[in-house]
Amino acid sequence: MPYKVFVDGQAGSTGLKIFEYLSKRSDIEFLRIDSAKRKDAEERRKFLNDADIVFLCLPDAAAKEATELVKNEKTKIINTSTAFRTDKDWVYGLPELKNQRELLQSASRVSVPGCHATGFILTIKPLIEAGILPKDYPVTCYSVTGYSGAGKSGIEEYENSALMAERKLHVPRHYALQHKHKHIPEMLMYSGLSFEPLFTPIKANYAQGIAMSVPLVSRMLSKNASAKDVHDVLSAYFEAERFVHVMPYDSDAYLDEGCFMISECNNTNRMEIFVFGQEGNVNIMSRYDNLGKGASGAAVQNMNIMLGWDEGNSLVN
Structure with a gap:
């Protein structure tokens, strides 16, 4: 039945x-x-x-x-x-x-x-559990998302040519600048951090696809962990997962002339995590469909x- x-x-x-x-x-x-x-x-x-x-x-x-x-x-x-x-x-x-x-x-x-919280938590939680990221680390992050993340009203707004011109919606728009985004409480609660991250979301003129970026500084990590150390921890954590994939550490082949492509996971339930970095700086980026995963x-x-x-x-x- x-x-x-x-x-x-x-x-x-x-x-x-x-x-x-x-x-x-x-x-x-x-x-x-x-x-x-x-x-x-x-x-x-x-x-x-x-x-x-x-x-x-x-x-x-x-x-x-x-x-x-x-x-x-x-x-x-x-x-x-x-x-x-x-x-x-x-x-x-x-x-x-x-x-x-x-x-x-x-x-x-x-x-x-929440869509932003998904990429953030899956990036941060494994590092805290592994003892690489201190719980009191002053985490900053930003996320770029397609306009469908704003729901039905957002879709109608961006797909209205008159409003597009009037409000100049063709350029990316930072929002929630008073640090009151509705995803922050869950980002704090489930990441394992002691303090809220400083989060900046950005809405852009394309339909779907999201990229969450979390930059870290190696000298502030436990054991002065490198980008490769971060990559190894994330790879081990998600090794058996069907929908979350940590991409190879040498990921230049997945870039378009050095540029990150946000929409490659659209129309799937897949999330891909990349770890970039050298000389003490680490940038973790995850991409997925804001309407999917x-x-x-x-x-x-x-x-x-x-x-x-x-x-x-x-x-x-």
Whole structure:
């Protein structure tokens, strides 16, 4: 018998991508709410409680409201918003972290990581666990992302030619400059750092693909660790992972005339980590699809783990 799946927030970019991933599955039955009733609390209550798996692709307040409408112990919830990412009653949906996959296997409430947080945490956590990166290191990082990361409104804004010209959206735009980006709490909580990173996100005029960059200074690392040491730790940590790949240390062949290509992992659930550096400076860069491993792909990966299915079912590596 197929599992019943309900996507609450089915018209948004994350919800639509989940439908795309799962549309050809014979072991899933989608429950589709009438678009005219998608904000009707009683109608949503019926769908939420009838489903085996619920994906919440909603703003924070609406996600919290939806969770309160679930009145049974059968329905498993996968939330894609910020609402529960630092809530200890929810399992953080980043299976590549040590011991996290086991928690997901028995979870009924899972929170999908933020797109920026995904690359940051998977870069930092292994280094702290290996004793190379001190917990009190003053970490800075920046991330460049396609405009689809801003959701449906962001997509409409960037794909409107009049707004593009009026607001000069053709050039990259730094944002969250007051250090209040919504991903920072989870970046701190799950990286193992003692203090918040200084994070600068940048939105640019292309649809999808994200690159997270974390620069480090060797003399401030434990044991004066080199870029090669950093690479070795990350390679060992992710050696057995299907979707996270540490690229060869000599990575010039993967550059385009010396330039990093952000969108090479688009339309996959793959994340690639690069370590560059010499003479005491290290730059760790990860690239992945902000709609894939950074959102909908991660949600489907978590669902597969929760239901005991093959982790890569419906996903492209």
